[in-house]
Each structure stands twice: as C-alpha cells, then as structure tokens.
Amino acid sequence: MxxxxxxxxxxxxxxxxxxxxxxxxxxxxxxxxxxxxxxxxxxxxxxxxxxxxxxxxxxxxxxxxxxxxxxxxxxxxxxxxxxxxxxxPPGIRKKEASTKYTISPESGQPIDEKVIKRYEKALEFSDKESENYVAELAMLGMMYLQNAVAYNNKDLYLRAKEYLARVEEAMEGKSISFETKMLVDNLRSKIETYKYRFGER
Structure with missing residues (x-):
C-alpha cells in the first residue's frame, strides 16, 4: 500500500x-x-x-x-x-509545477504557451547553482516536448532538445538527487522516442 x-x-x-x-x-x-x-x-x-x-x-x-x-x-x-x-519577497506567489503535469507528451494535450512563458520568466531569477535549477530546465524541456507532439511542431521539438543540452550542462559537477536524475533521464528518453517523428536520426 x-x-x-x-x-x-x-x-x-x-x-x-x-x-x-x-x-x-x-x-x-x-x-x-x-x-x-x-x-x-x-x-x-x-x-x-x-x-x-x-x-x-x-x-x-x-x-x-x-x-x-x-x-x-x-x-x-x-x-x-x-x-x-x-x-x-513577501507577496510574490511561489510558482510550482508538478512533474505529473508535464511528463505526458503522449497525451496529445498541449500546455498553454502563457504558462511556459511564465515559467521561463521565473527561471531568470533562479539560483543557477542549485539542483532546483536543473529540475526547472528539465521541466521546461518536457513542456516544449509535450507541445511539439501535440502540435506536431519540429521547432518546439528542437527547443526541447535545447533545454536538454542546458540541463546536461547545468548538471556538470553537481550532486543531483535520484528524483531529479529521473526527471532528466525521462526527458532524454522521450526526446529519443520522438526523434524519428520529427525527422531526426
């Protein structure tokens, strides 16, 4: 149980x-x-x-x-x-996202572009040395991948790949928890899964 x-x-x-x-x-x-x-x-x-x-x-x-x-x-x-x-600062609402919300590109349901842009804006204020920053990048990559699949849009797929590259760079030299590693591995795996659909080899 x-x-x-x-x-x-x-x-x-x-x-x-x-x-x-x-x-x-x-x-x-x-x-x-x-x-x-x-x-x-x-x-x-x-x-x-x-x-x-x-x-x-x-x-x-x-x-x-x-x-x-x-x-x-x-x-x-x-x-x-x-x-x-x-x-x-007090009064600034904490922006949270759940992995359950984004790890479903196969669902065919797009994520509102305004939501993605809002998270990208918040990313500017993140601590780039933290593990949370790695998770943020992976989440955004998954969001773009989900929309790439939903809209059959290669540009969005390439955007997801860019975030994966940024994630891998951000992970260098850091001690990352198992949960965050799984989040990154899931993004990498799903990008690999859909590469043929977008003409990648």
Whole structure:
C-alpha cells in the first residue's frame, strides 16, 4: 500500500527564487530603501515646487504624485534586486509545477504557451547553482516536448532538445538527487522516442 502511494507521488519544482525573507526584514528594507528616500524627495519637491508656484495645494499634490511614483518604482527595483539573488519577497506567489503535469507528451494535450512563458520568466531569477535549477530546465524541456507532439511542431521539438543540452550542462559537477536524475533521464528518453517523428536520426 505504501509503495503504491509513493508510485503516484510527484516532485514539486519551484520556478524562480526559492529562498524566503522574513516580513520584518522586508519591512525594514522597504523603510530604508523606499519609504525614507521617497519621503526626503517629497519634502524637497514640495519646497521647490512651492517656491515656483507659490501654491501650497498645488505643491502638495505634485509632490504627492512624485512621492507615489518614486515609491512604486523603488519598491519594484527592490523586489527585482532580491529576486535576482534568489530571494522571494513577501507577496510574490511561489510558482510550482508538478512533474505529473508535464511528463505526458503522449497525451496529445498541449500546455498553454502563457504558462511556459511564465515559467521561463521565473527561471531568470533562479539560483543557477542549485539542483532546483536543473529540475526547472528539465521541466521546461518536457513542456516544449509535450507541445511539439501535440502540435506536431519540429521547432518546439528542437527547443526541447535545447533545454536538454542546458540541463546536461547545468548538471556538470553537481550532486543531483535520484528524483531529479529521473526527471532528466525521462526527458532524454522521450526526446529519443520522438526523434524519428520529427525527422531526426
């Protein structure tokens, strides 16, 4: 019974940043790199605009617009800074994919291209030295292979092969778990299975 249950278990692969930052640390970063600079700019802008327009209402409104725009911009850049270092800010939804979802090119069911593009975008923020990055590449390769079979599209098949090459390169010198190796081996096997269909030798 236990072995049967394990047979149906699926490996979860997280796309993008895998590390998390505490809410307290994140709030402190927001205060230091977002709220404080924005507040200083608001005060300076309000003073400068008032000297030009001599209207406290207009200067306050314009300064508030500058404050909100700068605050939103700095917040976006802070999130990107953290994500590029493999840290997922609070509020950024964790992107997960299950191997069960992708290991079925023979099903004939395509995967929404928007889903694939979303995962590829998240891949930019992944830790390239981690085992999870290897799994992400393999998953994307399988997604492209599934669509190649569903649409009978050789370009998508070649894209899957590109991901396999990237996977093999990313695996070099790394200690990879059995689960991830199976994921990569499955991609390699299925690419080999469908190569004749796409005119490969």
């Amino acid at each position: 236990v072995s049967k249950k394990k047979k149906h278990e699926t490996k979860k692969v997280i796309f993008g940043p895998t590390k998390e930052i505490s809410t307290l640390k994140y709030v402190l970063l927001i205060l230091l790199f977002d709220a404080l600079p924005s507040a200083i700019v608001f005060i300076l802008a309000n003073d400068i605009i008032y000297n030009f327009l001599h209207s406290s209402i207009l200067s306050t409104i314009l300064s508030a617009l500058i404050f909100s725009t700068l605050g939103a911009t700095l917040s976006t850049y802070l999130n990107r800074y953290l994500m590029r270092r493999g840290i997922r």
